[in-house]
Amino acid sequence: MIEVLQCFLYEHLINQQIQGITIPTIIALVRVILENQYILCDKKVYQQIQGSGFKSPLTTILANIYMYYWQKDLVTILDNKNEIFVKSLDEIFFTWNESEERLSNILNTMNRHYPTIRRVITINKDINYLDVNITHISGNLTLQVAHNINIEPYSLPFGFGRQRYKYKTLFRIALIPAIRCYTNVSDFTNKLQHLQLSFRHDRFVIDFIISKFLSFLEEFNADEMKLHNGKAY
Numbered sequence: 001m002i003e004v005l006q007c008f009l010y011e012h013l014i015n016q017q018i019q020g021i022t023i024p025t026i027i028a029l030v031r032v033i034l035e036n037q038y039i040l041c042d043k044k045v046y047q048q049i050q051g052s053g054f055k056s057p058l059t060t061i062l063a064n065i066y067m068y069y070w071q072k073d074l075v076t077i078l079d080n081k082n083e084i085f086v087k088s089l090d091e092i093f094f095t096w097n098e099s100e101e102r103l104s105n106i107l108n109t110m111n112r113h114y115p116t117i118r119r120v121i122t123i124n125k126d127i128n129y130l131d132v133n134i135t136h137i138s139g140n141l142t143l144q145v146a147h148n149i150n151i152e153p154y155s156l157p158f159g160f161g162r163q164r165y166k167y168k169t170l171f172r173i174a175l176i177p178a179i180r181c182y183t184n185v186s187d188f189t190n191k192l193q194h195l196q197l198s199f200r201h202d203r204f205v206i207d208f209i210i211s212k213f214l215s216f217l218e219e220f221n222a223d224e225m226k227l228h229n230g231k232a233y
Helices: 002-012 023-034 057-080 100-113 166-181 185-199 208-219
Strands: 037-041 045-050 085-088 091-094 126-129 133-138 140-145
Touching: 002 023, 002 057, 023 057, 057 085, 057 091, 057 100, 057 140, 133 166, 140 166, 140 185, 166 185, 166 208, 185 208
Parallel strands: none
Antiparallel strands: 037 045, 085 091, 126 133, 133 140
16 A cells, blocks of 8 residues: 555655655655554454554545556546446446456456455446436436335435434435436426425425425525426426
8 A cells, every 4th residue: 555655646746745745754654654553442452454444534545546546447448438437435336338258357457456455346237326326228327316225215315313403404415416316307306206205204394395495496596496386397
């Protein structure tokens, strides 16, 4: 990991420093942190000699740099083939229109250079990526908000364990993924109706739902969309 970080810094720092701190100093500081990590378990302190804490800001940066080099050749291949590539933290989504064998050979070659990366691959015409369901239909990709099949269909998003007074921003939170996924007004309306049913199921009055929706439209200057009897048009 240190070698990868060092390579990245020398490649991308024009002045070979950040705010007056030179690359050798940065490497030395990172090494001190990685070699002095401790965890508390069952009232005992242990030194972590491999890896790093998942929620550490430094770990996130180092992981992104490591993934940058791991995916570099893959991104070049996908770009030359006009494929789609998306990355969020350690999760990658990309399209592929050749054989699985060809893809497997590419990934195996990449892993020989970076053997510490453990990958779980899902290949399908219908997958969930983060909070989005992506479906391939006749050469087109369609998006919709993903729903966990293990959760009751009308459960409020992120609603577990929250007190009711904290739900005042929840309708907005639920609308954001819908706006991102649905470019067709009809599809968005169907999703909006599902959200309304979810909130009604949890005993929120219709006036609350309508007021939050109108506030949402005003926030994003979308006043041309109207609401009639709970339906958007």
